[in-house]
Amino acid sequence: MYLDIVLVDYLNPDGVLTTYRITPKESGEKVVIDRLRDIDTKFSSHDSMDIGGARIYNTSSCSIQIQQTKLRKYSPMDSDGLIFFTLEHLGIPVGSQRQAHGGYYNFILPPSFRFTDLHIVDPYDNNEHAIEKKKHFRSDVIWDTSCNTSLAKMFLTSSRGTFSFILLGRAKLYDGNNKSEFLNAQETQYAVSSIFDYHIISADGKKTLTDDIAKKSEWLELKPNIMGFGINLNAIIKDSIQAFQNKVKK
Numbered sequence: 001m002y003l004d005i006v007l008v009d010y011l012n013p014d015g016v017l018t019t020y021r022i023t024p025k026e027s028g029e030k031v032v033i034d035r036l037r038d039i040d041t042k043f044s045s046h047d048s049m050d051i052g053g054a055r056i057y058n059t060s061s062c063s064i065q066i067q068q069t070k071l072r073k074y075s076p077m078d079s080d081g082l083i084f085f086t087l088e089h090l091g092i093p094v095g096s097q098r099q100a101h102g103g104y105y106n107f108i109l110p111p112s113f114r115f116t117d118l119h120i121v122d123p124y125d126n127n128e129h130a131i132e133k134k135k136h137f138r139s140d141v142i143w144d145t146s147c148n149t150s151l152a153k154m155f156l157t158s159s160r161g162t163f164s165f166i167l168l169g170r171a172k173l174y175d176g177n178n179k180s181e182f183l184n185a186q187e188t189q190y191a192v193s194s195i196f197d198y199h200i201i202s203a204d205g206k207k208t209l210t211d212d213i214a215k216k217s218e219w220l221e222l223k224p225n226i227m228g229f230g231i232n233l234n235a236i237i238k239d240s241i242q243a244f245q246n247k248v249k250k
Contacts, residue, residue, distance in 0.1 A: 002030035008052035015074035037191040050193035052106035103156035106249035
């Protein structure tokens with residue numbers, strides 16, 4: 001796919017949202033990608049990088065901006081393992097779909113969480129006040145069984161040249177039981193990149209996105225990513241589920 005922008009949001013358990021914004025460096029160029037679920041991720045490609053649910057093939061020709069913010073509309077995990085979140089992106093430059101322009105968006109939950117509710121809607125739909133009742137954009141949900149991670153994906157197209165949306169959702173820690181509680185999702189392997197999940201944000205590499213992760217030194221792994229460090233998803237998944245189970249028992 002040849003796109004004007006790839007936008008990837010990672011939600012951290014403490015409500016910190018890390019956004020990767022990938023755009024061409026030169027006017028008239030495109031970001032060249034494939035969805036990870038469509039390719040053999042074990043096959044490496046020159047000048048490529050995996051971010052979210054996409055492989056970027058022309059990395060050296062792209063600008064990659066990383067932004068972090070703490071969501072105001074976020075409820076941390078309660079005793080039932082539930083989290084609630086709301087965010088918005090306004091005025092994303094995607095060009096006109098009439099001239100084959102567009103973008104690709106990924107929203108990724110913390111490891112081991114699955115969606116129980118998800119709404120991606122038009123913020124300019126004034127016919128409805130409640131977010132859940134506004135016009136919905138088409139999106140798909142994937143559950144990556146190789147890293148126990150949820151991905152919501154959406155293509156961004158517009159006749160006006162910009163795309164805006166509000167995302168509202170709920171998610172719950174998943175222990176492998178009671179699938180009926182969760183949104184239907186296509187289950188597959190290797191649909192989400194683990195390299196960029198929960199990267200280290202401090203200059204000295206001693207502080208992570210959450211205090212809990214900072215206390216787990218065994219989670220840290222050196223990896224060739226943008227920030228220089230990554231997190232062992234398997235350790236996070238194992239520890240988070242165990243911690244939740246212990247909490248329930250108490």
